[in-house]
Each structure stands twice: as C-alpha cells, then as structure tokens.
Amino acid sequence: MDKPNATPLTSLDQWEDDLLQRYPDPASINAQKSKEEFRNYDAPPRDTVREFYRLNHTYQCYAFVREKEKEFLSFNKKEMSVWEAFDFLNQLVDDSDPDTDLDQFQHLLQTSEAIRADGHPDWMVLTGLFHDMGKVLCLFGEPQWAVVGDTFPVGCAFSDKIVYAEYFKNNPDINNPDYNTKYGVYEPNCGLRNVHMSWGHDEYIYQIMKPYLPEPALYMLRYHSFYPQHREHAYTHLMDDHDVEMFKWVDLFNPYDLYSKSPTPPDWKVLRPYYEDLVAKYLPSTLKF
Numbered sequence: 001m002d003k004p005n006a007t008p009l010t011s012l013d014q015w016e017d018d019l020l021q022r023y024p025d026p027a028s029i030n031a032q033k034s035k036e037e038f039r040n041y042d043a044p045p046r047d048t049v050r051e052f053y054r055l056n057h058t059y060q061c062y063a064f065v066r067e068k069e070k071e072f073l074s075f076n077k078k079e080m081s082v083w084e085a086f087d088f089l090n091q092l093v094d095d096s097d098p099d100t101d102l103d104q105f106q107h108l109l110q111t112s113e114a115i116r117a118d119g120h121p122d123w124m125v126l127t128g129l130f131h132d133m134g135k136v137l138c139l140f141g142e143p144q145w146a147v148v149g150d151t152f153p154v155g156c157a158f159s160d161k162i163v164y165a166e167y168f169k170n171n172p173d174i175n176n177p178d179y180n181t182k183y184g185v186y187e188p189n190c191g192l193r194n195v196h197m198s199w200g201h202d203e204y205i206y207q208i209m210k211p212y213l214p215e216p217a218l219y220m221l222r223y224h225s226f227y228p229q230h231r232e233h234a235y236t237h238l239m240d241d242h243d244v245e246m247f248k249w250v251d252l253f254n255p256y257d258l259y260s261k262s263p264t265p266p267d268w269k270v271l272r273p274y275y276e277d278l279v280a281k282y283l284p285s286t287l288k289f
C-alpha cells in the first residue's frame with residue numbers, strides 16, 4: 001500500500017494542542033495557577049488536524065501495525081544512553097513557533113515535575129520523563145500519522161467515538177470481514193495485552209521500557225494516547241478486570257501529560273542530580289531503540 005510521507009502538522013505539538021481543545025480541564029492539577037499561566041497555545045488550524053487524521057485513519061490498518069511491530073520491536077536502530085536519547089529526541093524541532101514552543105525535553109520534564117510535586121512514586125516521575133520518548137520514531141523517518149495521534153485497537157471495528165471516525169471509510173480493514181466486527185480477531189474481554197494498537201510513540205516506548213518499570217508505569221506509557229478508551233470508554237468490551245484496575249493509573253497520568261504545560265521551563269541545572277539518580281535506579285546504562 002502507498003504510504004504517504006505527508007506532514008500536515010507543522011509540529012507534533014499541534015496534535016496535543018488539538019487534544020487540549022477537545023479535553024480542556026485546567027483545574028485538575030496546578031489548581032493554584034490561573035488559566036492564563038498555562039501555555040498560551042495556538043489552536044491549530046482545523047484543516048491541518050483533519051488532514052493529519054485522514055492519513056492516520058486511512059493507513060493505520062492491522063497489516064500496517066504488524067509490519068511496524070516487526071520493523072521496530074527488534075530494537076536494532078540505535079543504542080543510546082538515556083541522556084543521548086533526550087538529545088536525539090530534541091532534534092525534533094518545531095518550526096511553527098520556535099520562540100514560544102518548548103522543546104520535547106521541556107514537556108517531558110514539566111510532566112515529570114508535576115507528578116513529583118504531587119508526591120507520586122518515583123517510578124511514576126520517571127514515566128513522566130519518558131512517556132513521549134517514542135517520538136524519536138519521527139527521526140527514524142516515520143511519518144507523523146504513524147507516530148502521534150489518538151491510538152485505537154486494530155483488527156476489530158473502529159469505534160465511532162474516535163475523533164474524525166468518518167475517515168476510517170478509507171481504511172482497508174473496514175471492508176474486511178475478519179476485522180470489521182465488534183470483536184474482529186479478538187475475544188470478548190480478552191485483555192488489552194492481546195490487542196494490537198495503532199502504531200505510534202506509545203507502543204514503542206512501552207516496549208523499550210518493559211523490562212525496567214512496574215506494571216502501572218507500563219500501562220501509562222502504552223495507553224497514554226488511547227483517548228478512545230481513557231476518555232471515551234469505547235473499548236471496555238476488550239478489557240479484562242486487570243485492565244480496568246490498571247486504567248486507574250492511566251487516568252491518573254493523563255492530566256499530567258495534558259495540563260502540565262507551563263511557559264516557564266524548569267531549572268534543569270538544579271534538577272539534574274535528582275534525575276540522574278532516578279534514571280540510574282531503574283534503567284541500564286544504555287537503551288536499545
């Protein structure tokens with residue numbers, strides 16, 4: 001299948017800015033801050049976001065996901081220390097508004113610092129620091145629509161609660177009787193561990209971190225963009241009791257991702273020793289991508 005490399009978003013952040021419009025809730029954390037202190041994000045142009053989802057929904061099919069799993073989950077692209085990996089990730093530069101947009105690392109650090117400020121366990125702080133590391137997929141040449149965007153199961157019917165669901169009409173799986181029923185290739189309440197999700201930065205970083213972090217952290221990484229479930233509850237029929245229990249952690253994590261953006265960057269010089277110790281506590285000296 002032809003897989004276009006089009007980049008409708010001028011920056012990956014436009015997807016998250018659109019999420020903020022869909023799910024505005026500045027109250028849950030940073031409650032002491034006024035709304036104006038949050039990053040004064042630009043509402044991305046609707047046609048930009050729409051075109052992004054048109055591509056995402058057209059090409060994220062079961063066969064595509066399986067192909068990407070094979071390609072990336074052998075981790076033979078690059079081996080880096082954690083700090084080299086952050087430098088690498090920061091090569092993803094927003095050309096839309098370089099003066100006001102924070103770099104990728106700042107978003108990660110703001111997320112982890114907001115989690116730390118609320119007194120959550122240190123592995124959750126580390127999860128905040130790593131949750132978007134999978135966006136390095138862009139630097140391995142993957143198109144935007146295969147890196148970011150709300151994620152959803154493939155191999156079964158696409159929920160109409162997924163944003164811009166109308167664009168699934170162009171997805172090859174929509175006409176495949178193996179994939180276009182409620183359960184498709186899955187069994188009722190089979191557990192999300194048996195379900196293939198649309199390919200992107202969540203699944204990738206989850207698979208990289210799997211050996212090192214406790215299970216709630218892994219759920220946060222793997223499903224943080226699964227808005228169709230954690231916000232819309234559209235796929236409970238594929239979840240088992242354990243998933244339901246673990247999604248309490250996914251729900252806990254989501255506001256830190258969406259609402260921790262602040263125009264003031266944390267002071268990395270002061271924070272660095274804490275994070276060096278934290279990384280050394282859980283992670284090996286290098287990670288394989």
Ligand SMILES: [Fe+2]
Nearest residue numbers: 131132224225
């Ligand atoms: Fe993310």
Ligand SMILES: [Fe+2]
Nearest residue numbers: 107131132257
């Ligand atoms: Fe994020």
